[in-house]
Amino acid sequence: METLTAAILPQTIRQRPANSHKGTYGRVTLVGGNRNFGGAILMASAAAVYAGAGLVTTITDASNQSSLHARLPEAMFADMRQTTQLTDLVAGADVVVIGPGLGTDDAALATLQQVFQTVTAQQTLVVDGSAITLVAQHHLTLPAVPLVLTPHQMEWQRLSGIAIADQTPERNRAAANQLNATVVVKSHRTQIYTPTGSFQNPLGTPAQATGGMGDTLAGMVGGFLAQFSDHQDAVLAAVYTHSAIAEALAASQYVVLPHQIIDALPQYMHDHQAH
Numbered sequence: 001m002e003t004l005t006a007a008i009l010p011q012t013i014r015q016r017p018a019n020s021h022k023g024t025y026g027r028v029t030l031v032g033g034n035r036n037f038g039g040a041i042l043m044a045s046a047a048a049v050y051a052g053a054g055l056v057t058t059i060t061d062a063s064n065q066s067s068l069h070a071r072l073p074e075a076m077f078a079d080m081r082q083t084t085q086l087t088d089l090v091a092g093a094d095v096v097v098i099g100p101g102l103g104t105d106d107a108a109l110a111t112l113q114q115v116f117q118t119v120t121a122q123q124t125l126v127v128d129g130s131a132i133t134l135v136a137q138h139h140l141t142l143p144a145v146p147l148v149l150t151p152h153q154m155e156w157q158r159l160s161g162i163a164i165a166d167q168t169p170e171r172n173r174a175a176a177n178q179l180n181a182t183v184v185v186k187s188h189r190t191q192i193y194t195p196t197g198s199f200q201n202p203l204g205t206p207a208q209a210t211g212g213m214g215d216t217l218a219g220m221v222g223g224f225l226a227q228f229s230d231h232q233d234a235v236l237a238a239v240y241t242h243s244a245i246a247e248a249l250a251a252s253q254y255v256v257l258p259h260q261i262i263d264a265l266p267q268y269m270h271d272h273q274a275h
Contacts, residue, residue: 001169001191001198004240009272012228012237025054026226029093030219031080031115032129033060033101034108040101040129040215042071043258047219048097049074050265051238053226057089060101080111090118097222099131099150100215109134116143124225126150128218132159147181148225148235150218156185173198182235184221186214190239194232203243207250212258217242220265241268 017024028048033041038060045058049072057076058068065077078085090096098115102108112134119125124146127135132151135142136158153164160167160175169191176183176193183193190201220242224234245264249256 001200004192004199004201004203004236006240006244006272008233008237008240010274012224012230012233013269013273014228015273015275022054025052026094026223027055027057027092028053028095028097028222028226029057029059029089030100030222031059031086031090031096031098031102031111032131033058033064033080034103034105035061035063037101037103038064038067039212042068043212043262044097044100044128044215044219044222045075046072046259046262047216047265048223048226050262051220051223051227052266052269053095053223056223057093059086059089081107083114086111086114087118090115091120093123095124095126095222095226097126097128097218099126099128100218102130102134104130104133104137109138113140116140119143119145121145124148124231126218126222126225129155129214132156135159142179142181144180146231147179148184148221148231149179149181150184150186150214150221152186152214156183169198182232184217184235184239186217190243192236192239194235196232199236201239201243203240203247205243205247205250205256207253207256208243208246210255210257213261216258216261241265241272244268 059078062079126148128150132155192199220238224238228234246256
């Protein structure tokens with residue numbers, strides 16, 4: 001298993017060409033945030049925007065619209081219950097992120113199934129949080145598209161059938177291969193299993209142990225995937241960046257909040273881009 005280093009950053013984060021525009025940096029559509037968990041999709045959406053995605057659309061419960069626009073005027077809003085619009089917006093994205101704050105009720109399941117039926121092999125799908133739990137609970141077939149799964153260890157246990165105590169690199173690798181996906185198993189030392197390699201993130205701090213941290217990473221992964229052509233490097237760089245910013249903040253804070261990582265993203269990416 002290869003250990004990630006800061007070398008992944010300039011290898012991935014490119015200087016922006018002068019003649020580029022918002023279309024150059026990708027369209028990300030994020031789906032999630034029921035009435036109770038709107039904050040999750042807000043953090044994921046903000047992470048995608050602050051990571052540099054060109055156009056971000058958030059499909060969420062209507063009750064979250066004013067909060068989304070107050071926190072993140074850069075994102076477009078759509079109502080999760082408007083199924084025709086949901087299909088159109090998912091179909092028009094380069095990257096789709098589903099799961100943050102989605103919940104596990106019947107409405108969430110219907111939304112997830114609709115997204116699975118809509119995405120194509122020309123897109124990348126990031127499956128996070130309760131969407132992973134729904135896949136495991138209902139034995140859903142993952143769509144045959146480029147997939148990134150971002151489970152924490154309990155969600156990975158549900159999906160892979162591997163108990164947390166038995167989650168060795170060898171078993172995780174085999175399960176990721178079976179799922180035909182890149183899998184980010186979030187833990188104290190997060191491990192990433194891509195189609196061509198296995199990687200460990202050496203960074204991370206207990207100051208990150210707070211709600212919304214995973215939602216923020218999912219949005220960052222979406223934003224990096226939308227912009228950077230090497231998808232493996234995009235996922236690895238997002239994971240590394242998330243923890244590197246957290247470690248820097250934890251040097252002077254007892255707890256690191258997800259929105260602080262989001263706010264630090266543009267400066268951090270500027271300082272670590274290729275020259």
